[in-house]
Amino acid sequence: MTALERLWPGLLLCALALPAAAAEPSSDIEPRVEACAACHGHQGRSAEEGYAPSIAGKPARYLYEQLRNFRDGRRQNLVMQPMLAFLADDYLQEIAAYYAAQDPALRVAQRGAGEQVLATGRALVEHGDATRRLPACQECHGANLLGHEPAIPGLLALSPDYLAAQLGAWRTGVRNAKTPDCMAQVASLLSPDEIAAVTAWIASRPVPEAHRPSADTPPELPLRCGAAP
Amino acid sequence: MKRGMLAALGVAAAGVVGIAAWLEWPEIGEHVTATDVPPTPELIEQGQYLARAGDCIACHTVPGGTPFAGGRRIETPFGDVFSSNLTPDDATGLGTWSSADFWRAMHYGKSRDGRRLYPAFPYTNLTRVTRADSDALFAYLKSLPPAASPPKPATVAFPYNTQLALRVWRALYFRPGEMTEDPQRSAQWNRGAYLVEGLGHCNACHGARTWLGGTDAAAGYSGGTLPQLGWDAPPLGADRPLTDAEAAQLKDLLQAGTSARDVTTGPMAEVVFHSLQHLRDADLTAIVDYLRTLPAAHPETARFGPLVGAEQGDALRMLGATVYREHCSDCHGADGLGKPLVYPALAANRLVTAESANNALRTVLFGGFAPSTAKHPRPYGMPPFAHQLSPTEIAAVLTYVRSAWGNDAPAVSPAAVSER
Numbered sequence: 001m002t003a004l005e006r007l008w009p010g011l012l013l014c015a016l017a018l019p020a021a022a023a024e025p026s027s028d029i030e031p032r033v034e035a036c037a038a039c040h041g042h043q044g045r046s047a048e049e050g051y052a053p054s055i056a057g058k059p060a061r062y063l064y065e066q067l068r069n070f071r072d073g074r075r076q077n078l079v080m081q082p083m084l085a086f087l088a089d090d091y092l093q094e095i096a097a098y099y100a101a102q103d104p105a106l107r108v109a110q111r112g113a114g115e116q117v118l119a120t121g122r123a124l125v126e127h128g129d130a131t132r133r134l135p136a137c138q139e140c141h142g143a144n145l146l147g148h149e150p151a152i153p154g155l156l157a158l159s160p161d162y163l164a165a166q167l168g169a170w171r172t173g174v175r176n177a178k179t180p181d182c183m184a185q186v187a188s189l190l191s192p193d194e195i196a197a198v199t200a201w202i203a204s205r206p207v208p209e210a211h212r213p214s215a216d217t218p219p220e221l222p223l224r225c226g227a228a229p
Numbered sequence: 230m231k232r233g234m235l236a237a238l239g240v241a242a243a244g245v246v247g248i249a250a251w252l253e254w255p256e257i258g259e260h261v262t263a264t265d266v267p268p269t270p271e272l273i274e275q276g277q278y279l280a281r282a283g284d285c286i287a288c289h290t291v292p293g294g295t296p297f298a299g300g301r302r303i304e305t306p307f308g309d310v311f312s313s314n315l316t317p318d319d320a321t322g323l324g325t326w327s328s329a330d331f332w333r334a335m336h337y338g339k340s341r342d343g344r345r346l347y348p349a350f351p352y353t354n355l356t357r358v359t360r361a362d363s364d365a366l367f368a369y370l371k372s373l374p375p376a377a378s379p380p381k382p383a384t385v386a387f388p389y390n391t392q393l394a395l396r397v398w399r400a401l402y403f404r405p406g407e408m409t410e411d412p413q414r415s416a417q418w419n420r421g422a423y424l425v426e427g428l429g430h431c432n433a434c435h436g437a438r439t440w441l442g443g444t445d446a447a448a449g450y451s452g453g454t455l456p457q458l459g460w461d462a463p464p465l466g467a468d469r470p471l472t473d474a475e476a477a478q479l480k481d482l483l484q485a486g487t488s489a490r491d492v493t494t495g496p497m498a499e500v501v502f503h504s505l506q507h508l509r510d511a512d513l514t515a516i517v518d519y520l521r522t523l524p525a526a527h528p529e530t531a532r533f534g535p536l537v538g539a540e541q542g543d544a545l546r547m548l549g550a551t552v553y554r555e556h557c558s559d560c561h562g563a564d565g566l567g568k569p570l571v572y573p574a575l576a577a578n579r580l581v582t583a584e585s586a587n588n589a590l591r592t593v594l595f596g597g598f599a600p601s602t603a604k605h606p607r608p609y610g611m612p613p614f615a616h617q618l619s620p621t622e623i624a625a626v627l628t629y630v631r632s633a634w635g636n637d638a639p640a641v642s643p644a645a646v647s648e649r
Contacts, residue, residue, distance in 0.1 A: 029607075032608070034560075035612040038613055038617065039612075082597060083596060083597055083610065083613075084598070086501075086599075086600035087608070088606060090606065094607070
């Protein structure tokens with residue numbers, strides 16, 4: 001066996017590992033994205049949990065899609081759009097990978113809501129409504145609502161205001177995702193009262209110890225989603 | 230009596246003829262010939278390069294949309310126009326155009342049907358482009374995948390939306406004609422002039438504009454406000470010639486978006502991102518060679534907010550020094566020198582010391598990243614401070630950086646910050 005032959009398996013492994021390695025955050029990324037910390041917190045753990053949510057530990061593919069959505073105008077925000085306007089895809093991918101790798105350290109951002117409201121919200125989150133083909137949140141975001149790698153975000157520990165604003169924005173076409181935009185379809189089926197109920201219930205859920213998005217095979221999605229093919 | 234009336238009629242007739250002749254002036258000598266240039270791969274590649282030099286994609290693409298399919302809203306003081314579809318779609322793009330039609334648009338500012346185009350399409354510059362380059366550009370655009378993207382009607386108000394208004398505008402501000410070389414200057418300088426004055430259309434932003442939106446040749450590259458974009462374009466001339474080291478830094482800035490001392494922001498970051506980073510090294514050298522010979526020109530900018538008295542200025546500077554120490558000096562340094570290629574220097578920084586604090590204020594309020602480029606793919610970002618600092622604190626820190634380390638620019642009033 002020549003040295004080259006002995007090296008082959010190793011070389012092959014290196015070659016296979018390359019695409020994955022490209023997505024690994026490099027050591028000097030943190031100071032480059034320090035600008036993001038002003039709103040999203042140190043390492044992406046937001047201090048205020050308001051309209052600038054924590055981004056630490058969210059699925060990398062989800063974060064990457066959102067960065068592109070803001071840059072390309074599918075999501076609108078006065079700060080985010082100009083901030084990202086002239087950043088290349090490779091760099092956005094690296095930024096997404098960096099924040100996905102951070103420890104989320106989630107905590108409940110609860111707010112009181114009436115029992116009736118919570119019951120309505122719970123029913124929609126757990127069962128949806130077959131009569132109007134509204135899937136349950138849990139069908140895609142997981143029974144524990146912690147999301148799925150690589151593209152479906154968890155819904156816990158976000159402020160109900162933020163969650164309601166996102167559903168409202170999808171309903172009115174202000175927030176968009178890659179077509180087919182499954183969340184736009186879902187939001188269009190919800191009334192404003194139902195959005196309030198669903199987000200109140202989600203925000204009331206305790207955050208479990210292990211709060212990473214599930215790495216199992218993603219579920220069969222009830223709707224077609226361009227951002228989570 | 231009869232003679233008087235005749236004389237008056239004669240004067241009126243002469244006036245009409247005179248005006249007609251004046252309006253006709255830019256149209257005289259219009260001559261468009263057909264060319265038959267086979268679209269070889271080399272020609273298409275050259276055309277792609279020229280399209281980048283002209284930054285055509287920036288206006289002719291909706292953010293996130295199909296490249297060159299048009300439809301982007303261009304705001305002007307006279308109403309909005311929408312860019313046209315440059316892909317070779319038969320019904321909505323350039324599919325049925327010939328290279329002669331394209332040349333007519335570039336050189337004479339007219340559409341295929343003879344309609345005069347709105348000068349938001351910068352044909353006052355593009356008329357300088359050679360026929361050979363125009364044909365190469367056309368070959369490239371024809372090679373793109375056709376995309377259906379119907380034209381959107383402009384919302385320009387009467388009377389500016391009439392062909393007569395466009396005739397008047399053209400008589401005032403437009404003379405078709407290719408670039409003539411200056412034999413006193415080097416080939417490199419002339420190449421730079423061709424790119425800057427022609428395809429690059431730098432004076433679209435960096436040139437002064439008249440009240441009718443014409444570029445004012447006499448005022449040169451004095452820059453000015455871009456009200457529709459919310460940014461100011463700085464003047465391009467300098468009071469003294471740039472040293473070789475400064476010229477090299479300018480080239481770095483245009484090529485990489487980040488130089489040892491400076492970064493590009495706002496609309497200029499877009500130009501670097503889509504256009505300048507892709508240019509050949511020799512062409513960037515030529516552009517800088519030309520730019521460094523531009524005479525100094527000073528913008529006539531309106532005062533930025535209310536005048537600040539000496540006493541209030543001193544108070545703002547003192548508060549500003551504290552704000553700077555707490556929020557800025559970690560990156561930009563107590564000495565205002567920043568960190569090469571990472572954080573821009575604020576001392577002797579033209580964005581900081583511009584007469585109007587508009588661009589500096591925007592940067593503090595909204596932050597931003599330098600553009601990703603081949604030479605500087607992972608730029609650093611500046612955080613937004615709009616929600617962290619009060620208008621008074623922002624006015625104070627601006628006042629401080631505009632007067633520290635040898636900078637000498639007017640103080641900024643808190644009222645000017647609140648207005649934003």
